[in-house]
Amino acid sequence: MKVSLDWLNSDYVDLSDLSHEQVAEKLTMGAFEVEEVTVHGSDLEGPVVVGEILEIHQHPNADKIRLTRTRVKAGDEPLDIVCGAQNIEVGQIIPVALPGAKVVNRHDGSPLPIKASAIRGVKSNGMLCSAAELGIACDDKFGEGILVLADKDSPKKSGFTLGADARELLQIKPDHIMHVEPRSNRGDALCVAGLAREIAALFNRPLKQPTWNLEQYENKEAKVGTIYSVKLENEEDCPFFSLIPIKGVKVGPSIPEISKRLEAIGVRPVNNVVDITNYVMHELGQPLHAYDAAKLSGSSMGVRRARAGEKLTTLDEKVRELTPEVMLIVDDDTAIGVAGIMGGKDSEISDSTTDIYLEAACFSQAVVRRGSRLLGLSSDASLRFERRVDVASVFHAARRAAYLIAHYCGASGPAQVGKAMMAGSDKVSDVFLTLRLSAVKRLLDIEVTAERVRELLSPLGFKVEAGESGQLKIAVPSFRQADVTREIDLIEEICRLNGYDAIAATMPKGIVCRQAKDDTLVKAQGALVGMGLSEAWCSSLVPASENGINEDYLVQVLNPLSKDHQYLRQSLVPGLVHALAHNLDRGQKKVALFESGRVYFKDWEEPAPDNKSDNRQERSAKLFAKEINRLAAIICQADKQSSEKADFYTMKGVLENLLSGLAISLAADKVNWQAASVPGLHPFRCAALALNRPPKKGSDHSDKVGIFGNPMVLGYVGQIHPSYAHAMGIKEEAFVFEIDLDRIGAERKAAKFSEIANTPSMVRDLTIDFSKEVLEKQNDINHQNIVRLIMRSGSKNLVDVQLVSVYQSEGAAHTYRLTFQNPSETLTGEEVDNLVKEVKSQLTKQLNASFRA
Amino acid sequence: MSTQDLEKNIADLESSALSAIAKADSLENLEQVRLNLLGQKGELTGILRGLSALDKSERPRIGQLANVVKVKIEEAHEARKEALFQSHIDSKLKAEALDVTAPGRIRALGHVHPLSQIREEILSVFYSMGFEVADGPEIESDYYNFDALNTPASHPARDEQDTFYTNLGANVLLRSQTSTVQIRVMEKNPPPLRIVAPGRVYRNEEVNARKYPLFHQVEGLLIDKAVTFGQLKGTLTAFIQALFKKPLKTRFRPDFFPFTEPSAELDSQCPFCNGKGCKTCGGRGWLELLGCGMVDPNVLKGAGIDPEEWSGFAFGMGLERLAMLKYGVNDIRHFYTNDLRFLEQF
């Protein structure tokens, strides 16, 4: 909302001793944030003075231009000034812009510098000014001709001093326009008078009211048009509706005072009648509408819901398709406007209008909001109805507008205001609240007296009465009955008006912390960053085409922003693949990224619960979907020359390192690796890491959600499938892993010390051969099975087995380094030899291994 | 051999040996000299061995003489060896000289995302003030996102066009604020409570440099007996000062949120210009950092907490906004594009 400081100051609250910065600051600190202050009407510069026309002669070379001799200082020689306006006469007092001044170009509003120059061969030493040229009105039609300050024989004439500053005289000074957005619950402050009430309270100054008197123009007998009653379909949609007939108007431009104020706040003047409806809306916050009585033919005007398929052309000349959610104003049954939003084209005020109906009503906030959204149409009126207008103030605004129209728009003398027609009720019952001074003290920790409360709240229209000891009975004004309904609302008002700054900052007492911060994520970030990976944050809203989406358990956004943000992701990998493609495209050679975040599945255990349960424990325990914390990483090395390779084992190593860092045991008796199949990954370069035994809790098993459907799976590692990579424009091999952070978190073990053995350890290298035939016959020959068999058959004194090398030609030769140690006594060479012998025999027996001599 | 001859031999040997030792120019040469003199077949060894042929009366004197010479030779040898060793080391070290200004051999570290970094900083400050970290679902019901937060069905914030609704039910949406976590925590745990809840939220807004359909907030809640607005001011001022590591002034500006009353917008003195006015704060000297307020009694009641016995305050801040201010990032989309040239700056 734009508010003119000048309007506030001259009509409602005296702010003349304050700068616009002071007013804006006070409002901002009083819950009405001033976003911006702009200056309006500061275009006038240089000498603009009061002058008197002494002589008028015809211009020798032009018909429509005349030559004046105008005196701009008593006793000085008059100046030759050329003038094109037709309304000048000898003896008039007029404003004169002298050379060096800058006025307003009346054609386009641009600055117009005044110079001594020749016009059609005759020298001119300045310019006689119209209202438009002085910036009082923007369009010449409001100030046709030169602005006459006093006529030849006017008694006022003697009050003017020639050469005086005309700006001062006309009070032409820049106005400051504040851009304020009252909060959504403060519809009452969405106007000059409402904001003035706040300003008066904040500065503790008296609130003024403009004076006017409608009775003088009222004529109960004045007959206008055919309408003699108003009726409502229901009073929920429209609690109160009023229609005032006005007879004998002449439509034309507004007086400068009104058009100037409207222009200052960015409202385009239309004509005197419409301008007054806009003026009063901005002044009092009540939207109004004027109908040309001659264009209506019914006997009654009313409010009803639209019928499906009904159509109406609105003032903006668009044909609107209506539905029963939209409220209409009707002439008998014919739609003539969308209630609370915009009037209809057919009944609008035109130059030939003579009699009008002035509508003022209160419409339902919700119905106007829904209609406005539905039609994609919002207006200054709908904005105000959505924020709530005060039903008790509707008729006051109607009378104010009727007064202004009668006063300023009469065809000959003032127009006549007929008997108002009304439906519904604008009566509002009193609302009393109880305020305990102890409650103010308890929440705000400030001491306030009943007197102080009265001082703070009365300027805002609250009536404060003493009640029981320490309690006050407070009557809420009608315009605040929507947002002030409880004691806490009064406490907020006291806090605000007394000033937030008046409350001293203290610290809460006591410490409450039941649980240490989970460090899984921070540890994981540290480990991965240490291994050269950077952290990515990808969107959790993804397109439907994303790889690996499982439709059965998809969470879908019903009103997505675009197709790219339609679904909730089920894996972190696609986001990282996108990020990889983005970085490769921009010339990066090595890309190593990770992300931790949630993935989302429709619940496969139970249907979404009804959240209206009244049992809080039950309600808060229920979730609507499975939200699972995952961590994933991607690496890709596009630089073949680099010494830092990136292959499947690099990625697996990163994962193993990460898990060790998180204190996850990778021992053979705890976990196992299995070749796995994951959509989007290379079918022969993918492994899943799983627990050997199911975890204690978590039975959320569903094969349909992919590899993590098995509750024992902690994660997987693999290569991006070449065809997936190709589709993403990735030419290099890329490797990923993804782990379930919730499951990992549950498996983390606190470190535990075990005694360090002091006996010497003995090392034996063992090369195991598998013939081509054996390898073809047996598909269980892999590193994991070999190591498990060695560990099982090497006794408890075999403490470590490491792979040294794998050599593949016809068959395969695996070399392992075995470390033996008995913590309590030194092993002999013979004992170790015997253990190795046993290992060899088991390898031969179970895996058909052979050994060289 | 006569005694005199022997004495002369010893004297000659002394002078020739000392000169040979002095002339030895390498450890190898010196060792050869030593072997020639003192080795099994060395000259002095030979002389000492010949002593047995002497007359008994002469033996002690000549023997002592020979021993004195032996000690002299040995000492000279040791001294020479030490000197040669030192110069050997010196030249070896010189040969090993490096260009110490050449770059170190590193394995590049990765970078933690700026939003993670700022989230951790925020959580750490509140953790130090006794706040626990809490968590809640992103897929929520309208009850937790609106009703329980004192936002009635007629409230403009509930317009469908601002919130993403899902296929999981007419009332199931993507939360538009982390305030939902307040309610779930209050329903599950009895007061007193101190929690901070970081998380992702969603709003149906066109993508531009300032807006993205998802972003991140940190929500906070403190419920206890006799919690006052002054304590809200104190706690959040302490937080701002800890976050920016400066004794910045704060300003609480009245505002309106459905779930707190009184509500405030917290402005901090701009940490970049200390309030003098700069580009970041638009010359105002103040930065709007977070929203806060006293928990509305309706919210407490709805969660089963008696507002006459308990009171509290809540606050919420946007991670992206804070990160954009702190690091001077001018486009919110940078946070989700994951361009390494961006990530590597943090």
Ligand SMILES: [Zn+2]
């Ligand atoms: Zn600044």
